[in-house]
Amino acid sequence: MRLVPDPPTPDDDDEFTLTPRQMHIVAIVARTLADSAYDDIDTHGDAPVTAGADRSVFTEYPATTWDQPAAWRRHAARSFDDLAADAESGRSPRPTCTGEEMALHLILRRASALHHDGHFDDELAAIPRHPEDSDWAGPLDYLFEDHDVLTLFDGITPDDGVNLDPPAWFDPFEPPRARDPQRGYRR
Template identity: 35%
Template sequence: MTPRTAAALWTAVGLLADHAYDDVLEHGDQHADDAGDWPEPRCPAEETALHLILRYAESAVDDDWASLTGRYADLPEHKDNHNWNMLTEILFQDTDILALFSKRLDGIEDPDTDQNRKLGIGDYRPQAWFEWFLNVEPRNPGRPFRR
């Protein structure tokens, strides 16, 4: 990941994290993210959050947010700056969850539908959003809340 791409993501994550922390204070901490080198979504809710972070960072760069100017001042240019498609390939096992946001695929979240079974995407109904994916280790439920 290039320094400028990382700065854009850092800016987006900071703003979205403030919103998330406010939500946790209001509604409780069920699945906050641990610190780590690379984000690894472990449930549909985390996967959606990471997609939102990437899209938010992309918009920040496209709209030339003033908050990025200071972060970019000392960072080198690189031909791979802001390669959002590459990041999507690296950070996600697949992009199945994005089907939930297509009006054309309404109902695909239900694992009992033909369309869901054909694609093999699994249970993305709201009650399953915090169920851990079977191929990853669950996060430590005792991790501290931090801001």
């Protein structure tokens, strides 16, 4: 007699995940944003981002992050790469820290816009269609634990104990789920 069901496995049919086409798009967009971030670091180093600057993906981050050093931005760039690697391996790109939450919000926003504009039509032709391919709102519900990082765009100051202060963005939410800290950087 079983009183408690087995916990869901990553292959559980009831687990919400991106469609194969969405995974492909997310991986491409995440790598593109990572490249943009690394290019910005190479070009601007520790120089702060300024309002109205036409300067890579970091202009899309909350203003509270604009004065972060190049080392912080390298962590941000790696967040895009980590989420791309998840999608490329067929795993749902679930954020493990605030930096990855911000990265995934930017990835999904850009992926949705490019997909709806037909940007990926040719390369998606070989990937089977799924009824949810165009649903980019659903992943906002099931890939994130919360959307607290977005409150930074409203100028809300982080409370103590919350990972919204930029220096804490790359601290893992749950240490057992943390990514390998020795994984290095692509660039």
